[in-house]
Amino acid sequence: MSTMEDVASFRLRARAWLAENMPRIDPDAAARPPGDDDEEWTKARELQQKLHSGGFAGICFPVAYGGLGLTPAHQEAFTEESLPYQMPLLLNVPTFSICAPTILDMGTEEQKTSRIGAAIRGEEILCQFLSEPSGGSDLAGLITRADRDGDTWVLNGAKTWSTSAYAADWALCLARTDWDAPKHRGLTMFLMPTKAPGVTMNRIRQVNGSTEFCEEFFDDVVLPASAVVGEVNDGWRVASRQLFHERTAVGGGSPYVSGRGDRIASTPASDPLEIARVTGRAGDPAVRERIGAYLTTQKVQEQLVERVSRGIQGGQLPPPAASFMRLLHAEADWERNDIAVQIAGALATTGTGGAVVGVNYLMRQGASLGGGSTEMSRNIISERVLGMPREFAADRDIPFGQVKRARG
Ligand SMILES: Cc1cc2nc3c(=O)[nH]c(=O)nc-3n(C[C@H](O)[C@H](O)[C@H](O)COP(=O)(O)OP(=O)(O)OC[C@H]3O[C@@H](n4cnc5c(N)ncnc54)[C@H](O)[C@@H]3O)c2cc1C
Structure with a gap:
């Protein structure tokens, strides 16, 4: 039986390999919205391929599916060492932190071997x-349908807000397969090619100019029986696992990501300290006080992520406790954005470097929606962690086909 390399020696090996092989961060690349152009995705795939050929990809994924089978401590050590270097951060969410772990937990052997392996090799990208x-x-109230036709499924409907779907190869898609069952019990999860015949994909332009979100329309999209993840009509169980991974990822607690943060949060243009330096306000007592508040929240967030992650792993906390991480992530992100604008002042809209602060601010509310809204997080914490009474739902236990809903 082979013994696992200890974290300290793994760290040293990673440090030497990174210095030798990975390009250093390019400060000029930080100003664009992330995930917006094909070049960036090509670059992310190349960086991932480098990590893979160097033997540093998929650190926490099992060896059987192309990973290294190491611990979150190994991953954290690698991440710390990787901070000065360009990393394939675009692949962290949702490919590695949400979709791949969901396939790992709920997929068939074939789905795990093919999709997780290809993602780790930098060959494929996944989306939701x-x-x-x-x-x-109200995810369980979705109306995209999948109808059985012999050995195949035929999908019709529409999806939206799919992060970076245009760059992805495969998607985890939740559809309704039984209209006579109550809403949570008639759903099935499918693993589908994003470019299957019958899929029309459009990019959505956001207020900050980014076009990384997509919407998709399905017209008689045919999928094989082997596309089902988990069991037919048991898609809510798969989706619940997916949402758990999503909340953990959004909250910053996923062991499957390499490198820190999404690209916006990790750019100097978003860092209040850097903005204070650039604008010459680092000595201003009011600015220092705000930076103190920001740094305190960061520390609290780090500690909370560690405590909640350990609690869930050790069974002291139920998986819905991931919502604590998700909630604090949104609050920390709002604070960072607000403080950045307060420090930059008028420069947030007019200055060259400062203008990025203003553009980033336009996505301030994104943190409270992506990964499920903060209101839904509060509902989950109250109902499923604190055991408070469940919210009233008029459609509970009613066959979904009989539930009254607006006609679109
Ligand atoms: C950055 C980002 C990335 C995303 N990526 C993806 C993705 O890759 N794939 C994907 O499928 N989706 C994605 N989404 C969509 C995201 O999952 C939804 O925006 C989110 O679930 C909320 O749904 P909605 O926007 O339709 O708002 P609605 O569900 O219409 O809600 C509107 C408002 O009402 C509140 N509300 C609704 N129900 C309740 C309730 N029961 N109790 C209290 N308040 C309630 C909500 O909190 C919200 O404030 C992304 C969104 C963002 C911002």
């Missing part, structure tokens, strides 16, 4: 087809 134009919070 969950939210629909009729609403995302």
